Amino acid sequence: MxxxxxxxxxxxxxxxRFRSPAPLVDIGANLTHESFARDREAVIRRARAAGVDTLxxxxxxxxxxxxxxxxxxxxxxxxxxxGIHPHDASQWSPSLEAAMRELHRMPEVVAxxxxxxxxxxxxxxxxxxxxxxxxxxGLAAESGLPLFLHERDAGRRMRDxxxxxxxxxxxxxxxxxxxxxxxxxxxxxxxxxxxxxGWLCDERRGHHLxxxxxxxxxxxxMVETDCPYLxxxxxxxxxxxxxxxxxxxxxxxxxIAHWRGNTEAELARATTATALAFFGLDGDDTRQALEExxxxx
Numbered sequence: 001m002x003x004x005x006x007x008x009x010x011x012x013x014x015x016x017r018f019r020s021p022a023p024l025v026d027i028g029a030n031l032t033h034e035s036f037a038r039d040r041e042a043v044i045r046r047a048r049a050a051g052v053d054t055l056x057x058x059x060x061x062x063x064x065x066x067x068x069x070x071x072x073x074x075x076x077x078x079x080x081x082x083g084i085h086p087h088d089a090s091q092w093s094p095s096l097e098a099a100m101r102e103l104h105r106m107p108e109v110v111a112x113x114x115x116x117x118x119x120x121x122x123x124x125x126x127x128x129x130x131x132x133x134x135x136x137x138g139l140a141a142e143s144g145l146p147l148f149l150h151e152r153d154a155g156r157r158m159r160d161x162x163x164x165x166x167x168x169x170x171x172x173x174x175x176x177x178x179x180x181x182x183x184x185x186x187x188x189x190x191x192x193x194x195x196x197x198g199w200l201c202d203e204r205r206g207h208h209l210x211x212x213x214x215x216x217x218x219x220x221x222m223v224e225t226d227c228p229y230l231x232x233x234x235x236x237x238x239x240x241x242x243x244x245x246x247x248x249x250x251x252x253x254x255x256i257a258h259w260r261g262n263t264e265a266e267l268a269r270a271t272t273a274t275a276l277a278f279f280g281l282d283g284d285d286t287r288q289a290l291e292e293x294x295x296x297x
Contacts, residue, residue, distance in 0.1 A: 012046060015237025018250035020051030022268035025275035026246045027056045027195055028148075028175050028224035031078075032067040035228045035243050044075060047246035053077050054272075055246055056224075056279060058148070060085040060114050062099055072108035079279065080106075081148045083113035089124035089132035097135055104143040110279040112140040113148030114175065117161075120152040129154075130161070137165045146171035146278055149192075155183035162190055171278050176226050177209075184212055193220045193278055198244070198252050200259070201232035210259040218270040222278065223256065225249050 026047070036043055047055060057072060059065025059082040068080035082103035084092060103109050115136040117129050124132075140147050149172055151158045162172065173193035177184065187194065194216050199206040213221075227244035232251055250264075257267040276282040 012245075012247060013237045013239065016235060016239060016248060016251075018050050018248065018254075020250040020253065020268050021265040023051055023053045023272055024223065024249050024253065024268055025054040025056070025272050025279075026052050026225050026227075026249050027173065027222045027275050027279075028058050028197070028226045029055045029246050030058050030060075030064075030227060030229070031055065031071060031246075032057065032059075032064045033228050036245075040071075043245050043247070044078070047249075048077075050247040050250055051268075052246045052249050054275070054281065055079070056081060056110065056148075056275075058114050059083060059103075059109075061088050061091070062096060062103075065100075065103055065109075069103065069106055069108045079110045079281065080108050081111040081113050082109045083111075083115040083136055083148065084132050085114050086116055086118040086129040086133065086150060087121065087123040089129040092128070092132035092135060097139070100136070100139060101142070104139060104145055109145070110281065111146045111148040111173075112136055112143065114150050115147070116150035117154035117158050118150060118152040119154040119157070126154075126157075130157070133161060137161065137169060140170070140172075141165065141168040144170055146173065146280075149174045150176070151179070155179050155186065159183075159186045159190065162192070166190055173222060173278065175224060176230070178206070180208070181212055181215070184215060188216070188220065191220075193222055193274070195222045195224045196252070196256055197224050197226045198230045198232035198248075198255075201234045201252065201255050203233065213256055213260050218262075218267075219274055221256075221271055222275045223249060223253055223267075223271045225252065 057068035059068045065082035072078040072080045175195040176197045177194045200209045231244040257264045
C-alpha cells in the first residue's frame with residue numbers, strides 16, 4: 001500500500017454516518033498512519049459514534065508499535081499489536097527481537113504481529129520473511145499472546161510453518177483474508193481465526209469471498225477495516241479522498257451479514273464476542289465500557 005493518502009473531508013457525509021446495532025471491534029486499524037495525524041481524535045470519536053467501541057491498533061514495525069501503545073494508553077477501548085510486517089523482515093535483528101519482547105510484556109499489547117509472509121511483493125526476500133516470522137512465532141509461544149497474521153500468495157508455506165508451531169502458540173488470526181477456498185479450509189483446519197475487511201465489497205477482486213464467508217464459523221470470524229486502506233468500493237455515498245476509517249466498519253458488517261444470511265445485529269454481536277475473547281478483553285471492565293458506550297451512543 002502507498003504510504004500517503006489523498007486529501008479527505010473532516011466530517012463523513014450524512015450517507016456514511018452509520019450506527020451499528022451492537023458494539024463492534026475493529027481488529028485491524030492502522031491509526032498510526034500519517035494520514036490520521038491531523039484528525040486522529042476526531043476519527044476515534046466518529047468510531048465511537050458508529051458503535052465501534054474497541055480498536056486494535058496494528059503495529060507493523062517498532063516505531064508504529066510504540067506509537068500504537070502510546071495511543072492505547074491515552075484512550076480507553078484502544079489496544080495495540082506489536083510485530084514486524086513481512087515487508088520489513090530484512091530489518092530483523094537480535095536488538096529488534098529484544099525490543100519486541102519488551103513490548104509484548106506491556107498490558108496495552110494484545111497480540112504479536114502484524115507478522116507473516118508476503119510472497120506477492122517480496123519487499124523482503126522469502127528467506128528473510130521466514131526467518132523473521134519464525135522468530136515471532138517463538139515470541140508468541142513465549143509470551144502466550146495470540147498472533148495477528150499477514151499472508152499474501154504464501155498460503156501453503158504459511159500453513160506449513162504454523163502447523164509446526166500449532167501446539168506451542170495460543171490463538172491466531174489471518175487478518176484481511178483474501179485467498180481461495182483451499183487456503184481458507186487449510187487455516188480453519190489449523191483452528192485459526194479469520195479477519196474480513198472491505199475487500200468483500202470490491203466487485204473487481206473480492207466477489208469470490210461472498211461465496212466463502214458462510215464457511216467461516218461465527219466463533220472464528222472477526223471484522224476489520226485495515227484503515228486507511230481498503231475503502232469499500234460500494235459505499236452508498238461519495239467520500240472525498242480514499243482514506244478508510246473505523247466509523248465505516250458497520251457497512252462492512254452489513255455486507256458480510258448479507259452474504260452469510262445473518263442479520264447485521266447477529267453478526268455484530270458474534271464477531272465482537274469472538275474478538276473480545278480472542279484478544280483477552282472479555283473481562284468485566286471491557287463489558288462495562290461496551291455497555292456504557294451503548295447507553296450513550
